[in-house]
Amino acid sequence: MPKIDFLQAFDVRFDFIERPDTTPADFRPLWRMALLVLILDKCWGQRASIGQVHVLNWAIRTKQSRDAFLSFQKGSVSYERAIVRFEPSLNRAIDFAFGEGLIRKRANDVIEMTIKGRAWADKILNSPELLSEERGFLTGIKGKITQQTADAVLNWELKA
Amino acid sequence: MSLQFRQLQLRAVTAKGVYGATLAFEKGLVVVRAGNSSGKSTCVQSIIYALGLEGMISKKHSVPLPHCMTERLEDRGTEIIVLESSVLLEIENQKGEVLSIQRPVKSTSRDTHLVSTWDGPALTSPSNTYLQRDYFVRYEGAAQRERGFHHRLASFLGWELPDVPHYDESTGPLYLECIFPLAMIEQKHGWSGIQASIPVHYGIREVGKRSTEFLLALDAYKNSIARQELNDVKENIKRDWQVIFNGCQNLARAAGGVLQGLAAEPTTDWPRGVSPQIVFFGGVKWLSLTEELAEKEEQLKNEQSEEIQLAGEAANQVKIALEKAYEALRTTELLANRLMQELGAERAQVDSIDQRLEALKEDLYRHKDVQRLQRLGSEEALEISKDICPTCHQAVTDSLLPQDKRQTIMSVEENLDFIEGQLRTFESMRADAERVQEAKRQQVNAFVSRADELRTEIRAHKTTLTSSSRLPSISALRQRMVVEDRITKLRSVEEDFRRALEQFRQASELWRITLEKIRALPSDDLSQNDKQKLSQLQDIVVDQLHKYEFSSVSPRSISISSETYKPIHEDGFDLGFDLSATDMIRLIWSYLVGLLELTRSRQTDHPGFLIFDEPRQHEMSPTSYAEFLRRVANSRDHNQQVIVTSSGQETSIKEILGNVPFQLIGFPGKILTRLA
Numbered sequence: 001m002p003k004i005d006f007l008q009a010f011d012v013r014f015d016f017i018e019r020p021d022t023t024p025a026d027f028r029p030l031w032r033m034a035l036l037v038l039i040l041d042k043c044w045g046q047r048a049s050i051g052q053v054h055v056l057n058w059a060i061r062t063k064q065s066r067d068a069f070l071s072f073q074k075g076s077v078s079y080e081r082a083i084v085r086f087e088p089s090l091n092r093a094i095d096f097a098f099g100e101g102l103i104r105k106r107a108n109d110v111i112e113m114t115i116k117g118r119a120w121a122d123k124i125l126n127s128p129e130l131l132s133e134e135r136g137f138l139t140g141i142k143g144k145i146t147q148q149t150a151d152a153v154l155n156w157e158l159k160a
Numbered sequence: 161m162s163l164q165f166r167q168l169q170l171r172a173v174t175a176k177g178v179y180g181a182t183l184a185f186e187k188g189l190v191v192v193r194a195g196n197s198s199g200k201s202t203c204v205q206s207i208i209y210a211l212g213l214e215g216m217i218s219k220k221h222s223v224p225l226p227h228c229m230t231e232r233l234e235d236r237g238t239e240i241i242v243l244e245s246s247v248l249l250e251i252e253n254q255k256g257e258v259l260s261i262q263r264p265v266k267s268t269s270r271d272t273h274l275v276s277t278w279d280g281p282a283l284t285s286p287s288n289t290y291l292q293r294d295y296f297v298r299y300e301g302a303a304q305r306e307r308g309f310h311h312r313l314a315s316f317l318g319w320e321l322p323d324v325p326h327y328d329e330s331t332g333p334l335y336l337e338c339i340f341p342l343a344m345i346e347q348k349h350g351w352s353g354i355q356a357s358i359p360v361h362y363g364i365r366e367v368g369k370r371s372t373e374f375l376l377a378l379d380a381y382k383n384s385i386a387r388q389e390l391n392d393v394k395e396n397i398k399r400d401w402q403v404i405f406n407g408c409q410n411l412a413r414a415a416g417g418v419l420q421g422l423a424a425e426p427t428t429d430w431p432r433g434v435s436p437q438i439v440f441f442g443g444v445k446w447l448s449l450t451e452e453l454a455e456k457e458e459q460l461k462n463e464q465s466e467e468i469q470l471a472g473e474a475a476n477q478v479k480i481a482l483e484k485a486y487e488a489l490r491t492t493e494l495l496a497n498r499l500m501q502e503l504g505a506e507r508a509q510v511d512s513i514d515q516r517l518e519a520l521k522e523d524l525y526r527h528k529d530v531q532r533l534q535r536l537g538s539e540e541a542l543e544i545s546k547d548i549c550p551t552c553h554q555a556v557t558d559s560l561l562p563q564d565k566r567q568t569i570m571s572v573e574e575n576l577d578f579i580e581g582q583l584r585t586f587e588s589m590r591a592d593a594e595r596v597q598e599a600k601r602q603q604v605n606a607f608v609s610r611a612d613e614l615r616t617e618i619r620a621h622k623t624t625l626t627s628s629s630r631l632p633s634i635s636a637l638r639q640r641m642v643v644e645d646r647i648t649k650l651r652s653v654e655e656d657f658r659r660a661l662e663q664f665r666q667a668s669e670l671w672r673i674t675l676e677k678i679r680a681l682p683s684d685d686l687s688q689n690d691k692q693k694l695s696q697l698q699d700i701v702v703d704q705l706h707k708y709e710f711s712s713v714s715p716r717s718i719s720i721s722s723e724t725y726k727p728i729h730e731d732g733f734d735l736g737f738d739l740s741a742t743d744m745i746r747l748i749w750s751y752l753v754g755l756l757e758l759t760r761s762r763q764t765d766h767p768g769f770l771i772f773d774e775p776r777q778h779e780m781s782p783t784s785y786a787e788f789l790r791r792v793a794n795s796r797d798h799n800q801q802v803i804v805t806s807s808g809q810e811t812s813i814k815e816i817l818g819n820v821p822f823q824l825i826g827f828p829g830k831i832l833t834r835l836a
Contacts, residue, residue: 020568022578025526027560029544030533063518089560099550100542123536130536131529133522 026061032093034131035060037102037121040113044144047112052150053094058084059137059153066137072153073141084153161318161759162254162768164801167283169248170206172233172832174240179233179832184284185803188796189789189822191813192805199831200805201347202226204773208346210249210263212275212297212309215337216357217348221298223272229265233832242266250283251316254768259316260290263297273298275309303333310336317767322381324370327363335362338371342755343766345748347773353744354726354751372725375755376697377765379687387685390678397671401426404663409602411660412438415653416609417449418602422664428675430668438657441492441606449657453650460643468636472629481635482621489614496607499600506597513590520586524579530572617642684722693762694720697754701727704750704791708784712743727751741778749775749788760798769801776806786816793820 025031039056040046048056059069094111097103102117113121124130164187171180183192183203194200205225208214214224223230229247232239245265252258260282264270275297280290295302295309302308303321313336314321321333341350341358349357355368364370373381405424412419421436439446447455469477534545543550547558557569570578617639624635686694698720705715713729721728727747729735739747752770759766770792776785792802806813810826827833 018568020570020574022570022575023559023561025523025530025572025575028527028530028558028572029556029560030542030558031526031530032560033542033544034529034533063522088562092560096544096550100544101550102542120536120542124533127532127536130532131526133525 027089029093029096032090033097033100033102034120034124035134036090036093036097037113037117038124038131038135038138040103040111040117041121041125042138042141042145044146045112046118047106047110048145049147049150050091050094050109050111051154052145052147053111054086054090055084055150055153056145057087057090060134069153070137070140073149161765162799163317164252164769165207165803166250166252166258166281167248168203168207168210168250169283170202170229170245170832171248172229172242172245174233174242176235176240176834178835179235179240180835181827181831181833183825185801185825186823187799187801189793189817189820190801190803191789191822191824192803193810193813193824193826194805194807194828194831196807198827198829199226199228200807201773202229202831204344204346204771204803204805206247207249207771208340208344209265210247210261210275211313211336211340212263212302213337213340213344215298215335215359216341216344217346219359219361223265225265228830228832234830235834244268248283250281253316254318257316277309277312303335319765322370322374324367325365327365332362332364334364334367334370334374335359338362338364338367339375342371342375342752343769344771345752345773345775350773351745351748351777354748368726369724375764375766376690376693376725376758377763378690378693378725380685380690383681383685383687387678387681390674390681393674394671394678397426397667397674401664401667401671404660404667408436408438408657408660411653411656412602413605415649416440416606416613417452417653418446418599418606426667426671428668428672430665436661436664438653441603441610449650449654453647453654456643456647456650460640460647463636463640463643468632468640470629471624471627471631471633474633474636475625475629478621478624478633478635482618482625485614485618485621489611489618492607492611492614496604496611499604499607503597503600503604506593506600510590510593510597513586513593517583517586517590520579520583524576524583527572527576527579531576534572686722691722693758693764694722694725696762697758700754700757701747701750704753705746707787707791708746708749709781709787710743710746710750712739718747742780742784745775745777745780746784753788753792756795756800756802759800768799769803770795771803773805774807775804776808789813789816789822790820793817793822796821 026035035057036053039053039060040048042056043052059065094103097117098105098111100116101114102120103111104114105111125135165185167185168183169180171178173179181199192200192203202225205214205217206229208217209223209225217224225247228234228242229245230242232241234240244267246262246267247265249261250258251261257279258281260278260280262276264272264274266272273296275295276292277295278290278292280287282290293312295307295312297309299308303310303314305311321336323331324334325331337359341355345351346357355371358368358371360367370381372378402424405422408422409419415438417438417440419436420439421432421434438449440449440452441447442452442455471478543553544556547556548554549556556563557567558571559567559569617635620635620638624633627634682688698718701720702715702718705718717730718727718735719730720726727735727750729738735744735747749772752772755764755766756768756770758764759768775788789804792804795802810824813824
């Protein structure tokens with residue numbers, strides 16, 4: 001059998017094409033900003049502390065965390081399931097939303113929706129197909145969410 | 161198909177005499193001109209009412225006519241109570257047949273759901289020789305039953321109404337009320353959009369699409385029905401196949417074998433390259449049904465050639481056989497255990513694939529949200545939806561991960577494709593894992609039944625060894641019976657399996673034919689002829705939009721959707737919201753006139769007339785309106801009729817039309833005047 005010189009056989013021009021990377025939708029700024037205004041809409045007085053937003057951001061994003069949060073609210077918890085993750089990506093989303101003029105900052109790390117943000121939130125709320133799963137979860141929570149709600153999730157360790 | 165209106169009469173009997181109006185219509189453009197609130201709309205409503213089509217105005221059963229026909233009319237300042245009233249209409253079809261219709265509006269003696277007809281021009285040349293018949297309207301069955309007026313009207317028009325699917329899974333006729341909004345625009349709802357007054361309360365699926373399809377006589381409906389039927393056939397074959405497949409599996413299982421080379425889903429690949437078979441675990445290797453049968457027959461022959469020994473004589477042989485059986489049992493159990501472990505691993509594999517699938521589905525739906533948000537965002541002018549940082553206005557990647565210039569992120573569309581690709585991969589992986597699981601499960605079964613067999617054999621050997629030595633060897637007796645049983649069993653399995661394979665062959669053939677038929681249908685159900693019609697309609701519509709000074713978007717960007725058959729913008733946005741009020745009117749003109757004009761060169765089911773109640777809506781520009789009137793005036797040359805009401809000045813209408821022939825019907829005061 002004749003030997004094949006591989007280097008010879010591959011003596012052709014190589015082209016490398018850079019393929020773009022895939023990114024999960026919840027890491028897209030637009031999606032997370034939409035989630036942010038929905039969260040603010042659900043919070044008492046349409047405003048929330050950064051910590052509060054982080055808690056809800058964590059709670060809303062996977063099926064497991066949604067279940068954990070809801071059962072925590074009912075008081076029937078295995079606490080180890082409710083470990084809140086603080087995500088840097090949410091901070092970036094908040095920055096972007098701030099830049100777009102959708103939210104503004106108040107004292108004590110509290111953010112609230114601007115008129116523009118409110119209008120955008122209303123548009124999203126008026127399109128029933130948008131973020132339906134996430135909205136279903138938020139509507140499932142009774143009443144408005146307060147700092148106390150968030151603190152309860154954050155500080156269960158201390159009380160336990 | 162054609163329908164032409166020849167005469168309309170309104171009659172109201174009062175204590176102070178009979179009041180009424182007679183409007184004789186010619187072919188071509190007819191302008192019914194009168195001042196505001198003098199009864200132009202009453203004319204249009206009366207035509208609709210006479211034809212029993214008020215379902216396109218309201219779903220209520222009340223009479224859709226103004227006071228002057230139902231309660232009291234006004235004559236020179238005094239109000240007179242109406243005692244009895246009715247509308248009469250004379251129409252002509254393409255064969256030149258004339259039908260006269262009378263429907264009571266207010267009557268003490270006749271139900272308003274009763275329509276009288278005469279087979280002849282009873283209005284224009286009265287005579288008592290015309291055959292008179294009564295029909296009912298607006299009751300269930302008015303479109304299907306012999307005595308239903310719409311049944312009569314449809315056959316007068318030469319229409320065969322198709323059966324169309326309803327939302328409640330039933331089918332029923334496409335009602336006339338659903339078709340006429342493409343030819344008649346009444347003023348109440350008609351001008352808010354194309355087919356705005358189409359009734360939806362009949363629960364007909366995609367009623368707008370179905371009506372247009374019918375009016376344009378598209379093949380698409382036939383094709384979609386054919387596709388539906390073929391899909392039903394496909395489902396049936398699938399079910400049959402599954403039944404045969406399950407039968408084969410049971411057959412194999414009951415005989416302690418494993419089914420090989422068959423899929424649970426139908427295939428066109430028949431006869432299979434590797435022919436399907438049932439295999440048996442022979443202790444060392446897998447045997448085909450034929451091999452297994454041959455082996456057993458050989459065994460039986462050998463045994464039959466020997467006398468059955470007494471237990472005592474056989475003892476040594478039986479001991480050896482017992483040892484062998486123990487050994488075989490150990491091997492079989494070992495193999496079975498190993499397989500069970502593998503099965504466990506397969507299950508874990510399926511679970512993890514399921515988790516992945518769930519995550520992918522969530523990401524898919526979230527990406528679709530991003531797409532919708534981008535559309536919303538562009539209205540809000542959010543910079544991030546253009547990948548621009550809202551603070552520093554520099555380009556950013558569409559990601560919340562740390563910004564890295566070298567990194568390019570997939571666009572949402574690319575990412576959607578990517579996720580869909582992944583979903584397909586994982587779904588096929590899952591199907592594959594399921595198949596492997598099923599095969600392993602079958603093998604486990606085969607081992608288990610083999611182990612059972614061996615245990616019985618061991619028991620028989622033991623009994624032989626402990627029984628009286630002068631009795632015949634139980635082992636040998638049992639062995640012979642078992643082999644005989646087995647042979648009978650295998651033969652019947654062989655026969656059943658052969659029959660099943662023949663059924664598979666037939667099902668496969670039918671499957672192939674069905675798939676070919678489906679492939680032969682046009683993918684969007686539109687035939688070549690349909691496509692030509694739609695593209696011609698598009699040309700006519702765009703041409704008019706230009707002439708009517710349509711300006712909200714470029715007329716070039718408007719096309720006729722092959723999905724809905726309605727005009728759409730090339731960017732896919734809904735024309736309902738993004739048009740100025742007058743451009744919506746221009747679009748309605750163009751579309752309805754387009755349908756009428758298409759009929760001149762193509763075979764359609766259009767009735768060949770149009771009625772527009774006050775087409776000059778909103779602050780319509782006079783030049784657009786003039787262009788419209790001149791355009792519809794050419795209907796006279798094509799034996800068609802366009803009736804238009806107008807409150808414009810007589811002189812200005814005449815000026816617009818110049819020497820273009822048309823008919824002007826005017827009445828100075830109220831439409832109803834004293835007759836006698």
